[in-house]
Amino acid sequence: MHSNDKISIQSQDFDFNCEYQRLRKNNSTDGAVVTFIGLVRDFNQKGHVTGLFLEHYPAMTEKSLSNILIKARQKWSLGRITIIHRVGQLNPNEQIVMVGVTSQHRQSAFQASEYIMDFLKTQAPFWKKETSENGDNWVEAKQSDTDKADSW
Template sequence: MTQGSAAFFNEVRVQQDDFDLGAEVARMRAGDPRIGAVVSFVGTVRDLNDGAKVAELELEHYPGMTERSLQDIVEQARARWPLYGALVVHRVGPMAPLEQIVLVACSAAHRGEAFAACEFIMDYLKTEAPFWKKEQTPDGARWVDARVSDDTAKAKWAAKVPGQ
């Protein structure tokens, strides 16, 4: 990529395999001198949820539909902030505690835009992307319900308009 290039790094992936945070961010930044900030978020599997030990988390999704939903969320972020790149990698299938689930990374000229866009994408992903979570606990398998706190986090963006 050359100085002044208007190219936008845009990648959305849903996969079973783990990802390498350093390699993913390096690939996103490669050769783009416009980038002054890269912000990333990595979500991991916890060993405890709602008071129960979690031995395994399994994520299911609708192939094609999920990727389109994630891409739409990225486009909403791009409409709000002057980003140079956005990357979303979300895993599906069974995962053990400590394993990585999701990576959201955003690049921009300045940290404010990158932080805000990364948080926005994650807040919308938690409420809009079609994923279903099932946990294995000592009492057996259970589906994880949506959280009110996720809806509250998403709702804050309705009142926030960048630049105003």
């Protein structure tokens, strides 16, 4: 892992502006900063969602995220990378994930950001349980997400 990289698995919310500034601070070599913020939706194919609970195994999850980051660095010339993923109880419209990538050029930053998200959705060991008016159910990976990750 690069010394300016950040991986955080946390229950508390994060401050996007603070994280964006960390990617930029003392970084005059990179001309591109790409960020993605994922939010908890209030719906899915089964109806209205009132909450989401995420579980994980800490050592396993951190290793998985680190491996995703390393693979992204092998594919593109990147500056800094930030991956923040929240766990615990989350409500609709709360921030759940942030990916930030810097690079000298925008194409690498865009592609690496998308790559990281595709693999977070399919390879990172998070278990999501949705709460709805119809009860709780565990969320499985979508075939479309798996197909997208396989395309890399």
